[in-house]
Amino acid sequence: MSRKFSLDVSPPVHRGMAVLDRDAFRKEIPILAAKVSPAKAGKLLVSQVMKRYVVVSLSIELVPMYFADTKSALLDVRRVKSVAGTDDGNRLVLLNFQDRADLSPDVLEFLKEQSAEIVSHTLHLNYGYWTSGDILAAVLPEDLVEEAPSGFAAIGHIGMSHLNLNSEYLPYKHLIGQVILDKNSPHLRTVVNKLDSISNQFRVFKMELLAGEPDYIVQHHESNCQFTFDFSEVYWNSRLHTEHARLVDQFSPEDVVADVFAGVGPFAIPAAKKGCAVFANDLNPESHKYLLTNIADNKVSTLVQPSCEDGRAFIRAAFNRAIDDPFPPVPPPKISKTKQKQERAQRLREDDSSRSPPRASSPAPPSAPRRARITHFSMNLPELAIEFLDAFRGVLAAGNAGERPLSGLYGGHDAMPWVHCYCFTRELEPEKAAVDIRQRVEERLGHAVGQDTSFYLVRSVAPNKDMYCVSFRLPYDVAFAA
Ligand SMILES: C[S@@+](CC[C@H](N)C(=O)[O-])C[C@H]1O[C@@H](n2cnc3c(N)ncnc32)[C@H](O)[C@@H]1O
Known part of the structure; x- marks a missing residue:
């Protein structure tokens, strides 16, 4: 036989309950408590005798055996305070025991020394208590x-x-x-x-x-941006949070990003917040509507140009739009007020020492050029995005670009934009997945992609299906194909 020293705080069992009845979850647990004056309560709580109670249990099922363990004599029940007040102004220090016979002699001795009275108490647990x-x-x-x-x-x-x-x-x-x-x-x-x-x-x-x-209209925060959208009308997946952040981390503030399937802006808005200029497109009018809201709420209107059109048409138009109406230059890095003051003081010191008249202000930095060259495409429509890659064929050639001087802007492999294209594959080994994805991408582009192409496993979406992001430079010969 072995004694049970832990209290049973599990909820009452109501198997098969189909309609939640919160009142059915009540439990009363009789325990012991030490009644002491308020001044003594703290002493009991910090006492080593109370905190390290040696439990010895005897098992006599086959062979007599003794087990020793230490536990607290003080009540140790999650989210239940171990001290309660009494009507007469005293305190009840709750104990982990239901039977006086289970209290060890040293605990009994200590409680006696502290003039504690051992009394009965009832713990009341209800629906709110359980997880x-x-x-x-x-x-x-x-x-x-x-x-x-x-x-x-x-x-x-x-x-x-x-x-x-x-x-x-x-x-x-x-x-x-x-x-x-x-x-x-x-x-x-x-x-x-x-x-x-x-x-x-x-x-x-x-x-x-x-x-x-x-x-279903929610306000959600991701990457220090606020997103509002109707979850029953647009796509949103919180599990893509780290992927959104991973891609945006690859952009630098000078970049011009074209987001072909932008949704309500989880790539576009954080990218703009770091200074990137962004074309953000989505065919779903509801996504577009909330994208506009999110652009305004996150104060990035000067840096995001939204559109609501088919991805293919968007890709064909984006390069021309960037050159016809370039984005503002990269905003200068923000200088803190303290730094500004320090710089002003330094200038005054310099002016004073050279006895020249003080300058009105520091010379304006040479103005940065407006941004007309797209540096990244993001294409997060994993089921279909690869199918859209043929839209890049001849996109910079005269047939699509007309007389625009695009060959100057996109002069060679290193000046071509990166394309980050999301896709699914049923190949679960990374090497085989890369072969499968590369083959589908090249087939759609009608051209090989470079050695600098990368294949990033985003997540596993089903036991036999992985989501990848393939990143490659748009091949020059594809973009300028006649
Ligand atoms: C998987 S969601 C990605 C949205 C967002 N980029 C994200 O990461 O949460 C794909 C988006 O593509 C949009 N879409 C679907 N077909 C499209 C098309 N032909 N042209 C443009 N957008 C399209 C959908 O409305 C949806 O918002």
Whole structure:
């Protein structure tokens, strides 16, 4: 026989509950407490005798054996304070025990020295105490507990459950949604279930409301930018956060970026915030609408030129637009007020020492040229982006560019823009994936891509499907093909 020294704080089990009944989750646990004056309570809490209680348990099932372990005599239950007040102004220091016989002699001795009275106390736990995992484990059929979906992706105030519900979970979907909502409010106000893999043109997730308000207009923050969008009308995937950041990190402030499938701006807006000039295009009118909002909210209107057209037409027009109406020069780096003051003081000192009259201001830096050369294309439409690559054929040749002096701007391999094209592959080994992607890209371009081409594994989207970003310089001969 071995004694049980830990309290059972698991929730009451209500297997098969289909409609959440929060009141069904109440539990009363009788424990012991040491009643002391307020001045003594702190002493009990820091006492080594109370904090390091030696538990010896005896097992006599086959062979008598003793086990020794140390634990605290003080209540050790997550999120429950170990001191409570009493009506007569004293304190109850709660103990980890239900039976006086389990208290060791040194603890009893110490409590006696402190004039503590050992009394009975009841812990009251309710729905608010347990985690979503605890509650779901208590209500779902046993065989569904292990895989129970309590995780979610947060998009603003929306929690998108990773349910992708298998049919066994369907009877419990609203209950699961409600528990996720309860346990994550006020941050979450809406919980949805992604219904199927996206197959529509604008890559919008089909979803159903599981719990909360049917409000899909979210404000989401990524890379220090604010994005507003209607999640039921546009594409957004929070899991691409690191990929957005990775690509934007490759841009320098001088760059001119053309984002062919820009969505509501997760590449375009952070790129503009670092100084890049950006053409941001998306065919979905709703994405375009929110892109405009996000450009204004993030104060990058001078640096982002939005459009709402087919990606192919956009690629054909972008080079011409950049030369017809170049972007403003790179903004000069911001100088802090302190630095400005220091520079002014330094100039005054210099002027004084040379006894020349003070200068009104430092000479203006030579004006930087306006930006007319596109340096990067971003193409995040993994299902189809490779298909759009043929739009680059002859894009800089007279047939598309007319009389514009493009050969001066794009004079040779190193002056050609990088193309960052997203795609899927079923080849799961990196070398084979690179061969597969390179072959599809070159077939569509009608030309080989350079040795400086890279293949970056973005993420695995299914057990047999990976998402890659292939980055290559647009081949000169493709762009200038007659
Ligand atoms: C996978 S989403 C990427 C959006 C955004 N760049 C991101 O990373 O979140 C692809 C976008 O391409 C847009 N799109 C689909 N077909 C298009 C086309 N033919 N021309 C331009 N945009 C298109 C969709 O509306 C969608 O916003």
